[in-house]
Amino acid sequence: MTSRRGFIKAGGLALFGISLGGIPGFLADAVAGTVAPGLFKKRKIMVCIFQRGAMDGLMAVTPFTDNYLKAVRPNLFMSAAQGGKNKPLIDLDGRFGLHPSMAVFEQMFREKRLGIVHGIGSPNNTRSHFDAQDFMESGTPFNKGTETGWLNRAVGLLGHEAATPFQGVSLTSSLPRSFYGENPAVAISNLADFNIQLRGNQAGANMASKSFEDLYDQTSSGLLKDTGKESFEAIKMLQKTDTKNYKPEYNAVYPNTALGNSLKQIAQLIKMDVGLEVAFAESGGWDTHFNQGTETGIFARNVNDLSNSIMAFWTDLSKYQDEVTVMTMTEFGRTVAQNGTGGTDHGRASCNFILGNDVNGGLVHGIVNPLAKENLEDGRDLAVTTDFRAVFSEVANKHLGIHNDKILFPDWAGKQIGVMRGV
């Protein structure tokens, strides 16, 4: 069980800082005084984005020279050839083409900061969204009973006490499976709501807030007392900035979408120095059984949102790029062939994106064999050639400095594939 003491010490300092009206000098003091573990400045941040519904990896990053794919996707196949009547794919390496709606990713790829893993997926061949998401989030593809989520375990393996309640944050209304567990993690759907509220009655809210703070301070229940203290310190931390009127920096423009708003708030937390180390956000609408579209349509809108949200986040955080890595994930891929309703059905492998300055970028990692029937899983799906745990663990190892894969992914003993650089 994680001790709460670390935070309370740091919280006391935070309060002191506020009372002086200035910040962030106290953080440096805190580190120097070895009272509190260092906050953000010394720490790395991993941001995970779960694309729920299973992204069609073959449309996001298309092996465009593959004739089999062209043949089985008469309405969905896109070409990299210039000069046609349609917008071409962005040719990444002569074999793979990026969907044109993700054009903002191209520069990151060329600068070798964006890496792609193709053929990534789970060794468990379930094609149920629920099961596959469950397995990916618990990190144990053959064990449903695992109580904890892999991100919660990651928080526990960071090697220092939580300095604030914001060490692990999910921008969702309830805690996702990935964060289930004993280590502190908090679900916040809207930072501005993180306060004592009485709509239309600010004075009442302030008074109630004071009452609650006093009451929780004196209660005999240790749990309620400590958490109460944390809560009020957390409010004070967030009050340092005006979360409602946040202005992104470097002209970053977040799409006004669920994902855009989530990433915007994660950026705020990072800039607020509140000790965030593991963040989680979601993106929906990937279950494209029906009228998936090509350079326009549902899929195009989705990847456009995904890439623009991530790039807005990245731009906004220009000062912090060395500290941050963003990784996407999705429960499985989709059928190689299109179905009868202009879409694709549940398949196996997909691809994912990893963005960061220590990413081994500019490459499409993993193995995608020619899509001949005999190379497909069950004769129909892109084969899983990279276990998702190989990639997740590598990002966690290299970026967050977590070195206990036995705890992070208990049943996994595979090899990492070099998606991150050195150290």
Add this chain to the structure above:
Amino acid sequence: MKQRIHHFYFCLLAFGLAIVFSSFVNSRGREKFVLPYKQAGLTEQQAAAHLLSRFSYGARPGDVQAVVKIGLEKWFEQQLAGNQSDAELDPMLARLDAINLSNTEVENIFPRRAQLVRFAVRDGYIPKDSVNNANRKEYAATMAKYMQDKGYRPQQELYRQFINQKILRATYSNNQLRELMTDFWFNHFNVSLSKNQCASFVPAYERDVIRPNVFGPFDKLLLATAKSPAMLMYLDNFSSTGNNVVPMEEPANEMMATGNRQAQSRKRLEALMQKAKANAKNKKQGLNENYAREVMELHTLGVDGGYTQTDVTQAARVLTGWTIAPMGENGYGAPIKKLMERVGDDKLRQQGFVHEGDFLFAMNRHDNGEKVVLGKKFKAGGGYEEGVALLELLAHHPSTAKFISKKIAVRFVSDNPPQSLIDKMAKTFTSSNGDIRQVLMTMASAPEFWSADALREKTKSPFELAISAVRSLDATIKQPYQLYTWINKMGQQMYYYQAPTGFPDRGQYWINTGSLLNRMNFGLALASQRIPGISFDLAALNNNHEPESAEAALNIYGKLMMPERKLDETISRLKPMLNNPDLESNVAKAAAQNAAPQQMNAMANEDANIMGENADQMKPKGKKALVNNMPGQQAGNNSMLAQVVGVIIGSPEFQRK
């Protein structure tokens, strides 16, 4: 006045039933049941308050006195009998038209979203090849029209009613313990609305499988869950197929009788079944161990209950063929349904099939070989019965007695119940063959239940907090779903817990920074009547006497809402604030403007997550209807009172039970 009449009838009824029940007990010649609270130094009132805080969703005003009047033991026995009439609740439930539908009816009326789109294409409402359907509005309108024409309703409506019934039952049922135990066992045998394929089976699961069996015997409850479509789907046993199967025989003459078209469709089916069989032969995936593992780890023995991986695999083999009977016109297994109807139940029975309601034991998927589980040999050819025998073995295993007893003690006594208590309960569990009433009686008559270590030691779950708050105010709930959005916000997305473990039943789990703030905000929102559809009359609770001061209000309402608690600390701590001469005018001034809270859409069904594009059109039309006009909130003393009540609900003392 209304209150008094209500209590009068309640007492009268309770009295009558008490006589019936006590004579029943006496006729069995059992030892007199005694709750040892006096030995623990508690008064009758204090003991009644403790009973109510653990065996109900919180005391309503006057409940402590009512329990004392009935007699504490009698009250507890009534709750164990669980057959009090529910005159107040029943009409509320009667308005929810979907909660009593069978699984088949649900399948026929509430198709899954993905199915709907497919059907709409099939029926020509939506063109198959409209690759870029640019006009989403038009699309939504077409779908709405299609649903109306076919009599389909959106699944969210079903789940909304289902959630509403839980809130109403918890708040208004006189059989409080039955509701608590329903919640307990549902969580123990967790299934989730977040798994699309099993979601539509969940309402019937709680209604038919859990609620009637909450007092045991445990083996009956276990068997009922094992055979339920919700569990079969949630833990995948429905698909589990063995290796040594006996293929299904079809009567030859049937073939002659069927028409050409039927013969063709049958051929297709046979091909399908051949394929399935081939799959089963070629791949390990025929056998699915999920249920077999969880039934031991989570439902019976516990993780340290003394089973091995081999036991899991062997148990999975025993349970192969336990699946869901085909149902509905478009629902689960519709194609197989026709085939089964043709063969006929009699013929199926002769071949070893078992078809009971929604449950099907499919002999042609069952592994017919010999198995050994936990040292017990299951001879080859055991069929359906060997699965029943396995579950009986698990239900009566000593590890199960301990595991279940501990879990019940954690729920009702403390997060860390003393081993001495668990041992007593486990002993009763074993000697009574898993009679849960007996186990609960053993627990309540143990000194450990009444010890200082147990009193106020449990933390209310968000659901319990919300319901106890509403009950403490004797509130009227017109829109239960509004409470759900708050419960979700406080960290308990009821019926959507994804893992088969169910919600952890520990204060540590419920109380964290974000959720605690939301508890406080919930108190303030509820007390100031800003949760639409939840109303109450604060003045009436105090017989229309207005408290003279904020301090008086805190004293009076603190006692009303948290009977028999020591509130000195709370009151002394708040005194300086309450005695601020400007308090009332400040609060009144501030309370002048009102704004309804925004309707949260907190649904996180898998659909909502994965069908982002189409989610809008599926939202129930009633969205507007849910945010009705707020009851007018008068400024003035009432807002001071509301503020005090809000602080009470959000206070640490009120989080405990």
